[in-house]
Amino acid sequence: MRLLFLAVLRPHTGNAVTAGRLRDHLEAAGHMCVLRDAFDFESPSEIANLIVGENLEAALALHLYRGGRLLQGHGIPFGVIFGGTDLNEDANHKEKKEVMGKVLEEARFAVAFTEAMKDTAEVQWPHATGKIFVQSQGIATIPNADFNWNTFLQQSEIDQSADDLHIFLVICGLRPVKDPLYLVDAFSEWHQETPNVYMVIVGPEVDPVFTREVKDRVRRASGVRLIREMCQEDLHAVVKSCFALVNSSVSEGMSAAILEAMDLEVPVLARNIPGNSAVVEHGVTGLLFSNPQEFIQLAKRLVSDPALEKEIVTNGREYVRTHHSWQVERDTYQRLIGKLEACSED
CATH class of the missing domain: 3.40.50.2000 (Glycogen Phosphorylase B;)
Known part of the structure; x- marks a missing residue:
């Protein structure tokens, strides 16, 4: 399946590292993943052009407000991953909270890193209860053996x-x-x-x-x-x-x-x-x-x-x-993307 993955990709930040790791998980399952920086797009129409131009069938966004809002209304199934900013900052702004609520209505699934994040999200957006899954970050470290x-x-x-x-x-x-x-x-x-x-x-x-x-x-x-x-x-x-x-x-x-x-x-x-x-x-x-x-x-x-x-x-x-098993994280995202694949085929 051809997937669009939107995230904030400032180099050497936690978001960029997480996005790269999740892309690897999806590509390991045979999907073609187009990873793009959400800040490169100013409107959903630009995303619509990308979807048509790249023949994309489904999408994933890291951060509901920064990325998820750009995925609405395009007719392709998508999932979202809560970032800390979504729940700790953006949920406190009335307009942003409403936008994220609409994103959750359309999303086929949402991922929270912790049970506490899931609980917070379900209080903020009760209608999303049942579609939020908990998957902690998978960790794999690779220190440079030649580092001085x-x-x-x-x-x-x-x-x-x-x-x-x-x-x-x-x-x-x-x-x-x-x-x-x-x-x-x-x-x-x-x-x-x-x-x-x-x-x-x-x-x-x-x-x-x-x-x-x-x-x-x-x-x-x-x-x-x-x-x-x-x-x-x-x-x-x-x-x-x-x-x-x-x-x-x-x-x-x-x-x-x-x-x-x-x-x-x-x-x-x-x-x-x-x-x-x-x-x-x-x-x-x-x-x-x-x-x-x-x-x-x-x-x-x-x-x-x-x-x-x-x-x-x-x-x-x-x-x-x-x-924080890397393999468990891989299995979870591959399974969740399978939900989008089923929706896409419908």
């Missing part, structure tokens, strides 16, 4: 022996909802007391205005570095080499970076928000913090307690292997 950690540290202007360092890594697109500056002041104070701890922020410059603010703050903060985005294999190698992965977002759907860190046996410290607490059990698979001061307390505890680190790492890896 010492070179990375030098490029990050960290001039200390790698043996004595504790690098806390924040992976995020530079935009306000990811809140990469949340911990900067507190961490900088800690670095002044303990010079071998560093925070490194890695990610694409998504919001130009906010990016300037981040660069300005980081430039003035001791012990904090900002690095441009990198390919997935190199990023996984950085995660594997760092001391801990940190997530300080205001809201999340499901953070792939957290799950990838668990898979790579790296401890996770995450801000205590619903999207994070759905995958991080405090003291078991990671550590949850509610403010910068608590983060510093937990980070110090992790540095000084190897037994805690080992326990969290072991539990985290087991959690990902059990609940």
